Amino acid sequence: MQTKTRIFVIDGYRSVPKDLLTALSRIYAVSGYMDGGEALDAMHQAPPALVIMDEQTLLRKGGKILSSKRASTQLKWVPFIIIGNTPDGVLFSAESESATDCYLQRPFHYNRLFEQISSSLSQSVERDWSELPTRERRILTGTVDEFKKISRAIGEGRPLNIEAAKESCQPLADCVSDSQYQGVLSNVKNHHNYTYVHSMRVATYLSVFGHAIGVRGDDLLILSAGGLLHDVGKVATPQSVLDKAGKLDEGEWLVMKQHAEQSGVILDSTAGVNQGMRIIAEQHHEKLDGSGYPLGLKAPQLSELARMAAIVDIFGALTDRRSYKPAFSADKAFSILEDMSSTIDQYLVHTFREVVESG
Ligand SMILES: [Fe+2]
Ligand SMILES: [Fe+2]
Structure with a gap:
């Protein structure tokens, strides 16, 4: 029985370390994508619970993924965690206005990412509780x-x-x-x-x-x-x-x-x-x-x-x-x-x- 939560990792420059991907795969069903367009197609087929995206990929190969998901009723609540090197996530801030998305600056302890994933996924569930x-x-x-x-x-x-x-x-x-x-x-x-x-x-x-x-x-x-x-x-x-x-x-x-x-x-x-x-x-x-x-x-x-x-x-x-x-x-x-x-x-x-x- 599949019990793992589905998450996407969009990382066209292989910036996410392999051991982090392995750690994520122990807990989540992880699908990897090289660019935003490819990931967006897959999201429309079956939305994941959460997306982790590299900031450089967002800037150079993002295919306007954040604005597209914001415009979609099916995808707008899917939380994104953008991982980048800029101190304040300048590139991310320019792209996203959504409260469901957040930015994590490298270097970070892996636990910090796991806590953020848990918190972002939980926000989605709490929103569903309002019904x-x-x-x-x-x-x-x-x-x-x-x-x-x-x-x-x-x-x-x-x-x-x-x-x-x-x-x-x-x-x-x-x-x-x-x-x-x-x-x-x-x-x-x-x-x-x-x-x-x-x-x-x-x-x-x-x-x-x-x-x-x-x-x-x-x-x-x-x-x-x-x-x-x-x-x-x-x-x-x-x-x-x-x-x-x-x-x-x-x-x-x-x-x-x-x-x-x-x-x-x-x-x-x-x-x-x-x-x-x-x-x-x-x-x-x-x-x-x-x-x-x-x-x-x-x-x-x-x-x-x-x-x-x-x-x-x-x-x-x-x-x-x-x-x-x-x-x-x-x-x-x-x-x-x-x-x-x-x-x-x-x-x-x-x-x-x-x-x-x-x-
Ligand atoms: Fe206990
Ligand atoms: Fe207990």
Whole structure:
């Protein structure tokens, strides 16, 4: 099953390094073009999700591609990232007036490009959300805006605003109470900030799970907001590790695992954090036999909430679509969870399976 997002690279002078193209191809289905005219023909056949274009190619072999796409209702929202050497993208600015396009000056760290791709693709998805029914639109736009604020605050070393995070999750908690959450789950999947998608799916499933076993009111909101915040430590994890296709090497795995401890550090410096949120963020990778991280807690030390968070986190990751793997079915995800009897609470897995299958 093809799960990769299609992007074009228009580079008539082979200015994009081979190793960057290889890195892009691990995550995206990349098609290469030598000039703007050739690429424009292909775009009219089947528009890609995004285009990366070399500035010199735009100037000398561009074939007015930016103005042509701007004039096309089919293509005008396709975001372009122009890569060039001029300090302010003079050539690019002369060609583009579109808010969907941006300029990246060499030299740049590859992560900078990956972040820009993810951000440009996500803007397209968020624009599509404006067509959704009011309730779903409110949940998705409210939480994604809050998630961006949270990411910015962490990047700038500022404390998080827990009340604002809870407020953004209130419509989600309300919709879970009314069993109207399927639209949220299916639409959030299209977003390209994987940590946001995963966090929202965990927030939704954890709230659904909690609601089914009798959690109500502010406690239910703690599950929604705790789910949204559970991987906040990943804001510091490099995109190349988060999006890597295939197995992480030992060093990358160590970097990835740091996020759980980091989530705890971030919440420790945040006023108003409830104990339930802290457990969800700090203990969702702990296992009953002590093989989990960051603390290697064992069964007697793991509360029902920590066990629920671990189940929902694994279920969410298995049923997520990633650039390098299709989404597993709920059935397959549960059979994997049911094989984890020494590490995951099987009574709660059984309960959660009933909840998901009846939803
Ligand atoms: Fe995590
Ligand atoms: Fe997670």
